[in-house]
Amino acid sequence: MSERTSRIGVAFDKARADGRALLVGCMPAGFPTVEGSIAAMKAMVAAGVDVIEVEIPYSDPVMDGPVIQRASDIALAGGVRTRDTLRIVEAVAATGAPVVTMTYWNPIERYGVDTFARDLAAAGGTGLITPDLIPEEAGEWLAASDAHGLDRTFLVAPSSTDERLAMTAAHCRGFVYATAIMGVTGARSQTSQAAPVLVSRVREVTDLPVGVGLGVGTGAQAATVAGYADAVIVGSALIRCLLDAPDEATALTALRTLSTELSEGVHHPTR
Amino acid sequence: MSADATGIEVPAQFPDAAGHFGTFGGRFVPEALVAALDELASAHRAAMADETFRTEFADLLRDYAGTPSLLYEARRFSARAGARVLLKREDLNHTGAHKVRNVLGQALLTRRMGKRRVIAETGAGQHGVATATAAALFDLECVVYMGQVDTERQALNVARMRMLGATVVPVTTGSRTLKDAMNEAMRDWVANVDETHYLIGTAAGPHPFPALVRDFVRGIGAEARAQCLELTGALPDAVTACVGGGSNALGIFHAFTDDPQVRLYGFEAGGDGVDTGRHAASITGGSTGVLHGTRTFVLQDADGQTQESHSISAGLDYPGVGPEHAWLHDTGRATYLPVTDDEAMAAFELLCRTEGIIPAIESAHALAGTLAIAPKLAAELGRQPTIVVNLSGRGDKDVHTAGEYFGILDKE
Numbered sequence: 001m002s003e004r005t006s007r008i009g010v011a012f013d014k015a016r017a018d019g020r021a022l023l024v025g026c027m028p029a030g031f032p033t034v035e036g037s038i039a040a041m042k043a044m045v046a047a048g049v050d051v052i053e054v055e056i057p058y059s060d061p062v063m064d065g066p067v068i069q070r071a072s073d074i075a076l077a078g079g080v081r082t083r084d085t086l087r088i089v090e091a092v093a094a095t096g097a098p099v100v101t102m103t104y105w106n107p108i109e110r111y112g113v114d115t116f117a118r119d120l121a122a123a124g125g126t127g128l129i130t131p132d133l134i135p136e137e138a139g140e141w142l143a144a145s146d147a148h149g150l151d152r153t154f155l156v157a158p159s160s161t162d163e164r165l166a167m168t169a170a171h172c173r174g175f176v177y178a179t180a181i182m183g184v185t186g187a188r189s190q191t192s193q194a195a196p197v198l199v200s201r202v203r204e205v206t207d208l209p210v211g212v213g214l215g216v217g218t219g220a221q222a223a224t225v226a227g228y229a230d231a232v233i234v235g236s237a238l239i240r241c242l243l244d245a246p247d248e249a250t251a252l253t254a255l256r257t258l259s260t261e262l263s264e265g266v267h268h269p270t271r
Numbered sequence: 272m273s274a275d276a277t278g279i280e281v282p283a284q285f286p287d288a289a290g291h292f293g294t295f296g297g298r299f300v301p302e303a304l305v306a307a308l309d310e311l312a313s314a315h316r317a318a319m320a321d322e323t324f325r326t327e328f329a330d331l332l333r334d335y336a337g338t339p340s341l342l343y344e345a346r347r348f349s350a351r352a353g354a355r356v357l358l359k360r361e362d363l364n365h366t367g368a369h370k371v372r373n374v375l376g377q378a379l380l381t382r383r384m385g386k387r388r389v390i391a392e393t394g395a396g397q398h399g400v401a402t403a404t405a406a407a408l409f410d411l412e413c414v415v416y417m418g419q420v421d422t423e424r425q426a427l428n429v430a431r432m433r434m435l436g437a438t439v440v441p442v443t444t445g446s447r448t449l450k451d452a453m454n455e456a457m458r459d460w461v462a463n464v465d466e467t468h469y470l471i472g473t474a475a476g477p478h479p480f481p482a483l484v485r486d487f488v489r490g491i492g493a494e495a496r497a498q499c500l501e502l503t504g505a506l507p508d509a510v511t512a513c514v515g516g517g518s519n520a521l522g523i524f525h526a527f528t529d530d531p532q533v534r535l536y537g538f539e540a541g542g543d544g545v546d547t548g549r550h551a552a553s554i555t556g557g558s559t560g561v562l563h564g565t566r567t568f569v570l571q572d573a574d575g576q577t578q579e580s581h582s583i584s585a586g587l588d589y590p591g592v593g594p595e596h597a598w599l600h601d602t603g604r605a606t607y608l609p610v611t612d613d614e615a616m617a618a619f620e621l622l623c624r625t626e627g628i629i630p631a632i633e634s635a636h637a638l639a640g641t642l643a644i645a646p647k648l649a650a651e652l653g654r655q656p657t658i659v660v661n662l663s664g665r666g667d668k669d670v671h672t673a674g675e676y677f678g679i680l681d682k683e
Contacts, residue, residue, distance in 0.1 A: 059577040060316035060450060060562065062457040063301050069444050082574045105299055106561040110575030132299045132564070136289060159464065164305065182303055183462035 001024060006127045006151050008098045008174045011050060012209040012230055019264040021226035024211060025049035025259065026235035028057045029088045030080025031071040032242060038091045040242060040255055045097045047256040052092050053129065053233065056103040063104075063131040065186030067236035070243060082111050086123045093124030100151070100174070100198025102129040108141070117144035127151025135171040142171065153177045153211075156202060157196040169191050169206035175231060176202055180214045187237040188218030196228045197228050222265030232266050285595065290565075292477020292598035298477040299561045304457075307464040312479040319486060320666050327380055328487075334406040335373045335408070336364050338490065342498035347625035348638075354645035355657040357507065359495045359523060361664065362630065363456070368664030369488055369519045370401040374470060376487030378405035381468040388412040388467040392456040394421055394449035395585030395668060396428025398472030401435035405470075413437040418448040421585065428668065446579050449589050453563055473516025474593035477564030481593050488522030495659050496526040503657055509534040509649060512661040514607065515551065515587035515638040517596045519663035528604060534648070537596060538640030540582035541609030551580035552609040553592040554600050562591040568600075583612040583634040584670065586664070614639040616676050618664070631664030632672065638662075 006024040015022045029038050041052045057072035057080055064072070083200045085101065093099045101120060108116050108128075120128070133141065135154055145152045151174025156165055159182060169176050178194035181188070195212050202210050209230035216225055217237030223233045241258055245251035290296045290312075298308060318324040321362040322589040332338045341360040349356040366368035381389055389411050393399030399415040406413035415432055422429050432439050445451035453476075460469040473559040474484040492510070499507050500547040510527050512520035514537035527533040542550035550556055553568040560569035562577060570578040599605035615632060618639035622630050630638065641660050650655040666673065 058575075059445065060454050062454050062563075063461070064446070065458070073445065076576060106569070106571070106573040109559075109561060110571065110573070131301055132561075134298060134300070134302055134305060137299060155302045157301070157305075159303050159306040161306060164302070168302065179301075179303060181462075182464060184458045222440075260375050 022050040022231040024051040024233040026053035029085040030075035047259035058104040065184040090123040113140040114144040117148040121148040129153040166205040175209040188215035219261035219265035226266040226269035295597040296594035315483040339494040361416035374401040374405040392452040396425040403432040403435035416452040474518040491522035492526030507659040508656040511536040517593040523661040535605035540587035541611040542581040549581040551582040554607040567594040586633040
């Protein structure tokens with residue numbers, strides 16, 4: 001299959017035609033509870049988040065900053081299992097929004113790579129973002145994603161050589177994830193200077209859409225990133241709406257407000 | 272196999288170019304770190320081939336660390352073991368453990384790469400102290416990540432690191448122990464990789480760390496092999512070591528891997544017993560997985576979440592193991608067995624009382640394992656076996672833990 005037949009590919013095509021970027025909102029599965037995370041993700045979709053990124057909570061998330069670490073700890077302490085993630089993907093995919101899964105590699109190896117790919121495809125997931133899997137180690141996943149028609153998003157970084165950018169992009173399907181900064185996830189006050197440079201370097205080696213993540217937390221930042229990227233990926237800022245709120249109703253209100261603001265941003269790119 | 276004073280004469284066949292030991296090892300890291308790992312791998316290769324680097328390393332090991340460490344025939348302990356026990360006295364090195372070899376090697380590499388800052392993870396604080404020591408010697412900025420649970424348990428080592436000029440950062444995420452300190456060090460490294468070297472404390476982590484740490488500690492085995500030949504006229508029947516991450520064990524095993532008659536034994540921390548679930552025996556009680564950048568044996572649950580390890584020895588209290596050990600286990604070249612807290616502490620006491628040597632509790636696991644295998648080996652060989660034990664560290668740091676265990680501390 002090509003990326004054009006993937007649901008996320010279709011969404012990117014439509015956004016491109018509309019002259020805007022996609023908004024990808026990330027939320028750990030099972031945070032604060034399985035049902036709570038489904039409600040949060042559905043609220044995000046209703047408020048304008050185009051794509052939901054469901055992160056499988058992991059005990060040792062080395063690419064994540066304090067907000068996602070805390071949310072993952074809460075989810076794991078609540079007993080969330082990998083199979084709950086699949087149920088969440090299915091529930092959110094039913095809204096019609098593309099749902100991509102973000103996961104550290106060990107839970108997938110443990111589940112069984114091909115079995116997970118089969119079950120994710122059956123749940124309606126579009127593919128995986130793999131923050132600690134580089135293409136050189138991904139043989140089993142390349143085969144499983146081909147077999148089950150899933151997208152593969154590997155990360156590229158400002159430190160990636162041109163050779164690695166080309167190699168990594170060549171193994172991606174759906175979109176490429178550009179990490180805006182050298183660092184971990186978490187909202188930052190300033191948008192990255194390195195990100196636009198990285199995105200233009202990626203565009204020299206692939207026609208795939210490029211999503212930019214790490215450090216985006218406001219509508220203005222989203223508009224800036226939408227000016228040069230095909231997708232704006234937001235995690236920690238959205239998750240903080242839930243962490244900081246005293247109760248679920250307040251949390252969902254804050255989540256909707258921020259989602260709307262970010263959505264405004266990606267609809268009006270700063271060029 | 273020939274070796275000079277550094278023990279790094281012959282490049283090891285493993286891992287392959289991508290860092291694989293059979294199906295183990297490799298790199299499971301954020302892409303952002305790949306450039307730095309490539310830089311490190313190439314600096315490691317160049318350094319190993321550079322006579323100047325090797326000379327400088329050998330001089331430091333001799334003049335600063337005090338190697339070669341002695342190979343001491345422990346006669347009274349031997350009588351109790353029913354074996355001729357030769358102790359490789361790494362406890363006599365500067366800073367009190369084999370770890371000084373690794374930190375000196377990596378500090379030299381750091382300088383070679385033109386970096387000015389080192390970061391490290393530490394559990395009990397031994398690797399943190401060693402890193403802070405090398406950083407002081409090489410005038411490098413040093414930040415040590417240490418789980419908050421450990422900073423409280425090991426206040427003395429925290430003070431040591433600070434005396435040496437290091438910044439100690441208590442880690443308050445996850446289980447607040449060694450594995451979380453490692454996560455935090457990785458996060459720092461991703462953010463500061465241009466000017467920072469991650470001075471990892473054991474032969475684990477992503478390629479090239481398992482190979483480069485091993486290469487810097489291989490001198491232990493090279494020395495022990497020559498010393499044993501000189502002392503006994505023959506190779507030992509067995510070489511034993513404790514295994515947490517596994518650097519001291521690889522360090523002493525490596526010179527013997529091509530001597531098929533020499534049995535290699537790694538003793539893991541069995542905690543309360545592997546069957547209780549409260550242990551740190553990744554090979555004997557874990558399963559294959561990916562942790563901290565490498566594929567190896569991991570303590571994990573059915574969903575691949577890392578499980579907490581338990582051991583009376585903080586230095587062995589880690590839910591993974593270096594990938595080369597996983598491979599040595601898989602190929603059958605080395606044998607891995609668990610040793611419980613109680614067995615280790617009995618051996619600890621025996622060495623204190625028979626030899627006047629207070630070992631690190633880590634090393635006491637190697638002693639206990641040796642006591643357990645000696646009669647079997649004697650029966651198999653039909654004679655008294657000769658066993659080289661890596662006494663990887665001294666027990667000063669463990670006096671409080673051991674004092675509590677034996678109930679010999681006076682009440683305040």
